[in-house]
Amino acid sequence: MSNTLLITRGKNWVEHTAMMQLKGLANLKGVVKAVGLPDLHAGKTPIGVAIVSEGIIYPHIIGNDIGCGMGLFNTGIERKRFKMDRWVTRLNHIRELADLETVNPYDEQSPIYDLGTIGSGNHFAEFQVLQEVFDPAEFEKLNISKDDLLLLIHSGSRGYGQSILREFSDPQGYLVGSMEAKCYLKKHRTALLWAERNRIVVANKLIDYLGYASQAATVIDCKHNFLEQKDHLFIHRKGAVSAEVGAVVIPGSRGSLTYIVRPTDKVEESAYSLSHGAGRKWARSLCKSRIRDKYDRDTIRETKLKSWIVCHDADLLFEEAPEAYKNIDMVIESLLEFGLIKIVAALKPVLTYKG
């Protein structure tokens, strides 16, 4: 009997390569269940998976960016204070976030050497506003209102996670109870802590840089690259979030809505996991040639939702274009069809910043 499950509905396209990669992980020693979430796509290891194992752990499934995730913050800034032209100009002045002074508000020294940076690739900082409330009772628990300017930070443990993976990169995995497994789990825990702290530090740095005295209040923080022990099992989540820690934020691309959802009590089926986003549709290397002719240097920066992106990396603008991602609605509908979520609210991007 197969130990593999793909959570998807008819219209949600999932590439064959990613499915093969998922089956590869399902066949690893000690793997008891392998779940592909609707945003499953191919990578060095597949992204959008929850892999449950017994007696052995596989750090390479988690990958280099241990603790990477989405932090949704209430900026304490009123939505009406947002002025597109002024904010774009101001953010354009940042060459790199590393150039701005970072204050480490924690007692310990950060193992992330460049704390306060978001990194590159698919990482971003995005100002958002409330678009629609679907479940008023659940929405009320979030402590946000239609007047609030929100900030979504996608980042992780930067070079620190990378250094941990280098130490524990054996694709054969490590036996639970071994010195190596214990050591990995300890460092992994530190990476999770500091990846979350990094999201908070970045959020506050941007709020401060834009001239506001308020502090970022965490609405939701959900990591999507991590290993969780559950009873005698280990759940490897790579591009997947836990469905057991309250509301979850599932963003689309910079040109689509972000959903706040509430997991249901049926999530055992998906290894207590949900999608982390829309998922890539196009490989990075294909993006530029496919859409270059459609845009000029300005129009590539605006979206259907009238949001804008500040980004000094010309290639990244194409690699991270909305077209490169799947339709978030297909992902959400797949999760709904399997009875795994209820939609709480939708947010709309207004301004994205990328490294």
Added chain:
DNA sequence: ATGTGC
């Protein structure tokens, strides 16, 4: 993904 590999 990456205080980036050749």
